[in-house]
Amino acid sequence: MAGGSVAVDTDVLVVGAGPTGLALGIDLARRGVDALVVERADELFPGSRGKGIQPRTMEVFDDLGVIDAILAAGGRYPVQMIWQDGVRAGEHRMFDPAEASEDSAYAEPWMVAQWRTQQILHARLTELGGRVAFGREVVSVTQHPLDEGTVALRLSCGETLRAWYAVAADGGRSAVRRALGIGMTGETVDPHPMLVADVRIRGLDRDNWHVFPPRGEGAGFLALCPLAGTEDFQVAAQFPEGTEIDLTPDGIRKVVADRSRLAAEDVTEVRWASDFRPRAALADRFRSGRVFLAGDAAHVHSPAGGQGLNTSVQDAYNLGWKLGAVLRDGADAALLDTYEEERRAVAADMLGLSTRVHRGETRRGEATRQLGLHYRESSLTTETRTSPGPVRAGDRAPDGTVNGVRLFDAFRGPHWTLLALGVEAPELGGAARVVQGPAHPAYGTGLFLVRPDGYVGWAGETCEGLAEFGRRIRL
Numbered sequence: 001m002a003g004g005s006v007a008v009d010t011d012v013l014v015v016g017a018g019p020t021g022l023a024l025g026i027d028l029a030r031r032g033v034d035a036l037v038v039e040r041a042d043e044l045f046p047g048s049r050g051k052g053i054q055p056r057t058m059e060v061f062d063d064l065g066v067i068d069a070i071l072a073a074g075g076r077y078p079v080q081m082i083w084q085d086g087v088r089a090g091e092h093r094m095f096d097p098a099e100a101s102e103d104s105a106y107a108e109p110w111m112v113a114q115w116r117t118q119q120i121l122h123a124r125l126t127e128l129g130g131r132v133a134f135g136r137e138v139v140s141v142t143q144h145p146l147d148e149g150t151v152a153l154r155l156s157c158g159e160t161l162r163a164w165y166a167v168a169a170d171g172g173r174s175a176v177r178r179a180l181g182i183g184m185t186g187e188t189v190d191p192h193p194m195l196v197a198d199v200r201i202r203g204l205d206r207d208n209w210h211v212f213p214p215r216g217e218g219a220g221f222l223a224l225c226p227l228a229g230t231e232d233f234q235v236a237a238q239f240p241e242g243t244e245i246d247l248t249p250d251g252i253r254k255v256v257a258d259r260s261r262l263a264a265e266d267v268t269e270v271r272w273a274s275d276f277r278p279r280a281a282l283a284d285r286f287r288s289g290r291v292f293l294a295g296d297a298a299h300v301h302s303p304a305g306g307q308g309l310n311t312s313v314q315d316a317y318n319l320g321w322k323l324g325a326v327l328r329d330g331a332d333a334a335l336l337d338t339y340e341e342e343r344r345a346v347a348a349d350m351l352g353l354s355t356r357v358h359r360g361e362t363r364r365g366e367a368t369r370q371l372g373l374h375y376r377e378s379s380l381t382t383e384t385r386t387s388p389g390p391v392r393a394g395d396r397a398p399d400g401t402v403n404g405v406r407l408f409d410a411f412r413g414p415h416w417t418l419l420a421l422g423v424e425a426p427e428l429g430g431a432a433r434v435v436q437g438p439a440h441p442a443y444g445t446g447l448f449l450v451r452p453d454g455y456v457g458w459a460g461e462t463c464e465g466l467a468e469f470g471r472r473i474r475l
């Protein structure tokens, strides 16, 4: 693509090495796109906060080559134990039960501390030859036609980096979003401030997530969750409106001692602590010129329902292949418009869902697992059949086995896949991997062109229209 005489430092600058920036870095690296992730901090984020990985993100992690490490680093969510006056008063299950099946190998959320997820993503990025430049804070953004269509990011150290595209993955307070003048529209979900911390506790079993409901009017709850794969507990505690939360180790010990049967000294170590007020807000745009917003920079929400990290990683997964198609394969840059079109709609739905879960208006279940997300209404999606079967264009392509080939094995990698089920596969000249077999119960009969991010982009009974679609995406 990108011609011109202006020299760029890298093709894509990704701002922020959180889950979004790291996932995008991996996806770009495996496509051979030159990208640099710049991170303000000197090291990766140390806290556990986004600890729930949803089944759809597990599938994404499988494709990105980190699923074995993620499985090894985490565990299932324990049952919540509700304590009243120092005794165990009842149990509560966080999620509606779900079984793994042939079309989705991951049924329930998997608990991995966010710091561990980020370590795993960073290790994979490095393995693929990708880079994170730590200790680099972006302070301003310049886009100007005179720059021959590049974007320049100025760092606090005075250095300027130039790229064809930039991605703001710099979190909820995104400096890049502010520099672009993109507003966030939203509301306070809950006026009560929350404490979240990672601690070591002695004398508390790790078989349950221990919940201590509020004692008395105006008091807040305490929850102590054993973090799978670590020796830590994640502390979550709610406070009355207007409270300035004491984040010192002694302050955290006091909250635990005041609200549970534990003594302050039972909290033997405080490893990380933070506070937040649950908000739900959506960026007015996910793109300005050559800069895209992704992850928390584009949407902030209540942690209830465990959607944030997941939606963020899937933003990156949607954008990665499109940047690759434009920068590496010469696809029309209009393909990049479909990022905002597809992901802003998903984020808006997710914000509503997180808020409803936070307010107790809905349970964690099918919707929070994110397997039903789709892009049916996207301008990129092409359904040519008049009476589609169980899977329509825009839907997530389910797993399954066709002629002894596991579909998720066939999909794994940065390519497109053509499924020819009960019909002859047309000649695509090696542009997509082809899986041919009989009609499949999950899909029905037909041709299904599966995008690199695992959604059916095009579906038809015959190949009529397939070549035209392929030209659009430079297949």
Ligand SMILES: Cc1cc2nc3c(=O)[nH]c(=O)nc-3n(C[C@H](O)[C@H](O)[C@H](O)COP(=O)(O)OP(=O)(O)OC[C@H]3O[C@@H](n4cnc5c(N)ncnc54)[C@H](O)[C@@H]3O)c2cc1C
Binding pocket: 015, 016, 017, 018, 019, 020, 021, 038, 039, 040, 041, 045, 049, 050, 051, 052, 053, 114, 136, 137, 138, 139, 169, 170, 171, 172, 174, 175, 176, 196, 276, 294, 295, 296, 297, 303, 305, 306, 307, 308, 309, 310, 311, 312
């Ligand atoms: C208590 C709590 C519990 C949560 N639980 C869940 C859960 O169970 N499941 C779930 O899916 N989500 C959960 N979340 C949400 C999840 O943590 C976030 O959605 C996720 O971290 C977003 O990732 P991100 O990469 O977009 O942003 P961040 O993780 O915020 O990363 C942004 C990065 O950008 C860097 N940065 C910032 N400014 C600059 C700059 N100017 N220049 C360079 N670098 C910069 C930051 O240092 C940071 O490393 C929870 C959040 C909280 C607070």
